[in-house]
Amino acid sequence: MRPTRRRLLAAGAATLAMPAIARAQQASITIAAYAGIFQDNYEPTVVEPFRRANPGIKVTYFSMGNSAQALGQLRAQKANPQVDCVMMDVSVAKAASDEGLFEAVDKASVPALADLSPRAFTPGVAAPAVTFDNLVMLYSPERVKPAPTSWKAFWDPKYKEQIAIAGVPDIVGLGFLMMANKTFGGDDYRKLDKGFEAVAKLAPSVLSWDPKPDAYTFITNGTASLGVGWNARGQLYSAQSNGKLAAVLPDEGSLFQINVLGLVKGSKQPDAARAFMNHALGAEAQAAFTERMFYAPVNLKAKVSAAALAKTAASPERMAQMLPVDWLEVAKFRESVTEQWRRRVLTRR
């Protein structure tokens, strides 16, 4: 049968006449999420099972270095989006929501939303959480003995010039400042005076406020002995480091970082994109990714092994220690914190 123009038109009309779900079966979607070790673990545990279950949907993983880059892509492609689902930090997602770059999703089209923790929904952000992570203290088990259990270890003169922390305005630095504030008696993370006092005293002991590529590498390769990082990466890298790196949740507690998964407004395959979101937020994918990379699941029905759960902050006793930080609140005073950081912390040598 030769493809005449009439036949092509007929085929096209038939495709259009098919119900939406059936059309989604021959869709191609692009999801944008973090590059590197995140992609290495997210693709096999979450994306690959979705591809197997939906052979009609072609899923392209577009890797991004960070949330700001993702926001840049969404802004640049506003008129003609090339990405269907995007993962980013919740405070960046607020900016994207304010600019109308996300399409809201509901339980009717993404049933998995019904099983999510209430903390997965942030007012004003049109995208549900997909992973919870928390700030941890990183240390070198070879050089830091006994193993630290408190954020106060940073102020031990033994570790002078052996500390690597990504400083403010990075959210690691903001989080560390808030934990220092709590550790030294500040009871409100919006009033950071106690934190600033403590961190200013610490500043001359800090080797680098901008460890590149990251604090994990600085400790693994011996440049630094103490640092601050995120739990998921910390756990994974410490398992791979042959005892050169360890991550600990200090006694004073920690705070959460939230990544959200959003549906891009103007997506050409919204049904397929919703199907992917439903999968990524579903109990099975959530559990599989937690087992693999130790992000705490957002889905309350995710069945995670006790061993993996112990490496996340999801257990009830750990949850109780968490500083309840509203990142959208932080976004409002972040600029003044940055200014104070420059004046009060970076001037100290």
Place this chain on the structure above:
Amino acid sequence: MPIASRLALALLLPALLVNLAVFLVPMGNLALLSFQQASAGGALLGGFTFATWAKMFGDVFYAELVLDSVTIALSITALTLLCAYPIALFIYRTPERWKNLLIVACVSPLLVSAVVRTYGWMVILGDGGLVASILRGLGMVKPPRMVFNTTGVVIGLVEILMPYMILALIAGFGRLNASLEEAAASLGARPFTVFRRIVVPLTLPGIMLGCLLAFVLAVSSFITPKLLGGGRVFLLATEIYDQAIVTLNWPVAAALSLVVLVIFGIALLLYGRLSRAIA
């Protein structure tokens, strides 16, 4: 219009259009972006406001940032010149058959990316690195910190910019003539006087070209200050990165980019004036 100049115009047109499309239009966008309103969380709200520029002119931090960037870039340029000039002079005076080999040797560091070379400096200048070990071996109890501060950034950038400086210097040494130096010496000038009164004035075009190149590259350098600065050294390019990527304040990032452009313009203007003055 004569045919020749019309032809010239026609031949220039494609390059002109490309420049318009890939340089002027994005620059215009950047300028517009710097007048957009942004929320505290980084959302672009559209509209038109002078708030960003008012804040930049009103905040001492930005004045210091520009001043620091220019000062550091100028000191890096001066140090690069000091390190590169003798090498360039030596290469210029070697016989032809060795000259090319030496030039290739000087330029070969460019075959390795600046990122890799910067990481190299992190190892060499680090606490357990080569330099600190030598200083300790010489009896210094506590060697000064040479990395994750301005010292590290200056050392790293001087090494990275030297190949450019050497090439620019050699290219500008055309007027240097051995017989003039011999004439000066035969009239009784000591070697240093010959250098000061004959060699330096004759090589000024090369010096100025090299300094312009090194300054422009230093003031816009990003990866070396980012890696060696340890979050303590604020330069224009690293601040633009922080504003665009970390705090999501695109209008401030756009405004700072335009400030860098203005600094380039001033540098070019000065270069033009000075090279006409010595010509």
